[in-house]
Each structure stands twice: as structure tokens, then as C-alpha cells.
Amino acid sequence: MTSIRHARRWATAVTAAAVLWSTGTAYADDVPGGTTKPPADKPSGGSANQNIYASATHSQIKVRQIKGPTSGKRGSLAPVDSNWKPPACWYEPVFTAEGLKEFVDKEDGNGDVGVHESWYGKRLWTDHYDDGKPETNFDDTQSTAPGYKNYNIGKKGYFWRSVAPDDTDPASWDCGRIMFWQDDNTVPKIPHAPTTKTLAEYAYDKVKIPDTKIELKPQGKSTVNLPTWVWLDKGTFQDVTVRAELPNTGLWAETTAKPVALHLEPGTDDAETYPASGDCTFKDDGSIGTPYKTGDADKTPPCGITYLRATSGEPYRLKASVTWQITWKGSGGTGGNNLPNGTFETTQDMNVQEIQSVNR
Known part of the structure; x- marks a missing residue:
């Protein structure tokens, strides 16, 4: 055209x-x-x-969240496929x-x-x-x-x-x-007649994900060549399900976002991530990594970062993004996993200090 x-x-x-x-x-x-x-x-x-x-x-489609947190700071998913978008009409x-x-x-x-x-x-x-x-x-x-x-x-x-x-x-x-x-x-x-997948895609665009807040040890300031442990407690992230219904058609669909991985970007090339890919997967209980305990300072964390160079004036910007796996089901036994996964990212400051030594 x-x-x-x-x-x-x-x-x-x-x-x-x-x-x-x-x-x-x-x-x-x-x-x-x-x-x-x-x-x-x-x-x-x-x-x-x-x-x-x-x-x-203005569509007649009725949308409601039927599972997952509805309060606190939340935001929209960014599809991992940048070319994907919900139906235009x-x-x-x-x-x-x-x-x-x-x-x-x-x-x-x-x-x-x-x-x-x-x-x-x-x-x-x-x-x-x-x-x-x-x-x-x-x-x-x-x-x-x-x-x-x-x-x-x-x-x-x-x-x-x-x-x-x-x-x-x-x-x-x-x-x-x-x-x-x-x-x-x-x-x-x-x-362009509506289908259950149309509604699933419409619901995808309405999914609101909780803010990504990770636990760090040490908090706020790391030390060169010593690992910073990263973890998420179980229950921090829950599945989010949004239901979309088109009145007078019998069509409905439910789109579910499930957290599956946390990706870390240290904010500098002078760093090592654990695992090396920076991808920490969720366990069956919904947690990620292992909480830091006294005496773990020299151990390698299952999820974390080691900074190799100290900051100088400006902190590093640590990016933490959670990947959400998308599935859907709809009326008439329809459904699938043919919608793109989504991500939600937050950034926080990381100050890194040199190891202090004392000469006697």
C-alpha cells in the first residue's frame, strides 16, 4: 500500500x-x-x-491480572525479539x-x-x-x-x-x-479477525512485571579481586498471568510470564561474572544464587561478580535483567509458547575499592 x-x-x-x-x-x-x-x-x-x-x-477487550503481584513498582516487558509487536489492528x-x-x-x-x-x-x-x-x-x-x-x-x-x-x-x-x-x-x-492468539498478544502488552531488586554482599562497595555475591530469595519473583476476553465472541486467552534467568552486566570490561555468561538461572523454589555467609569471602559464588579494577570517582553501573518466559492458553484448547520471552532491567551503582594492606 x-x-x-x-x-x-x-x-x-x-x-x-x-x-x-x-x-x-x-x-x-x-x-x-x-x-x-x-x-x-x-x-x-x-x-x-x-x-x-x-x-x-479503544478496544472492547477486557483485561485483568489473575496471578502475580499487583502492588509496588512495576513495568512493562521488553520482548527479546525486537521485531515483535502486538497486532496492529x-x-x-x-x-x-x-x-x-x-x-x-x-x-x-x-x-x-x-x-x-x-x-x-x-x-x-x-x-x-x-x-x-x-x-x-x-x-x-x-x-x-x-x-x-x-x-x-x-x-x-x-x-x-x-x-x-x-x-x-x-x-x-x-x-x-x-x-x-x-x-x-x-x-x-x-x-485480521480476532483469534485467541490475538488476545494472548494483546495480554502480553499489558503484563506488568515487578522491579528487579537483587541482594548483594558486600552491599554498595566491592573490593578488587574479591567476589560480590548476588542472589534472589525464593518468592521474590512470582509468575504473572493476564487474562484477555473479547465480549460476545467466546474468545479468551491467558498470557503467563515466568521468571527463568537473571543476567548480570558489571558495567565494565574489567570484571568477571559467575557463571561466565552472566546468566544465573532460577531454582525450582524460585530463588537464584546462594546467600552470602560469613567465611565465604574467598569462595566462588554460583551467581556473582568479581571486579578487577577499582572505580575512580564514577561508580560502575551494574545492570540486572530478569528474563521472563512467556506461555499462553486460550479458549478452544489453544495455546503455546510461540510468543517471545521478555526482559525487565534495572541499574544500580557499584563502587569498587582497592584492597588495603598495612606494612610493618
């Missing part, structure tokens, strides 16, 4: 608006790389009309037949029929959804959307519409159908 094609679509929308000025205006968003700007008076919506005005960024049910008619009558037909297309004027809505007039989809082929009679009132089902968490993402243009009807208890068999 090129910006030239997008600009042509914009020109088509403007021409249609000129013809339909007395009855309504069809407005199509411009796209990244285009040369035209959308009208300044395009409604931005509000809580009262959230379902229709905010279609581009999909379709979901938003109106019953009666609900759409009520909206059109109440709001005088001002709102969104898709991620990048808005209709302003009641006549546009009644022509297509009440009187059966065909309309053009805002997709690659500009396919024809058949019209409806009396909003399909009396039928069981929902009108579905596209949604995109970030409507500036070029990939959000892939969901170009205008709002369409789907019978009850069915999911449309079209590209």
Missing part, C-alpha cells in the same frame, strides 16, 4: 464529500507519507460516545442491530465506521445500514460492502468494526472494511 494510493483514496473521499455535502460527509484519514491534512474539526470523541468515536484506539463486535439504530438516531450519525474512516451526517448511515445502499470498503481493492435493511433489526448478531491501539501504525491500514454484520456466536472468517 503506497502513499500515492492513500492520497488517491483521500481525493476520492473529498469528491464524495462534495457530492454528499447536503446529506453527510465521508471522511478518510490521511496516512503517513501523504500530502493532505485531515479537517481540523474532526470530532475527537468523549466518554459518552467512546464506542463510536474512539474506535481507532483487528475487528471486534461493537453494536447490536438495535444499538446501531439508537446510536444513529441519538448522535445524528457522527462517528467511525473503521479505523481510518468516519461518517458525519445521518444520511450516510441510513443509506447503508437502513436503506440497503452499498458502500465502498477502505481496503486495498476498494471492495463493495453490501447494504443492510432496517439495521438488521430482528436478527441475532453484532455489527463488527476495526480497532487499532495505535492508528498511526502503517499496519493499521490493513483493517479496511467498514462496519459489517456478523451472526451471533460466530467469528468472521476474514483476514
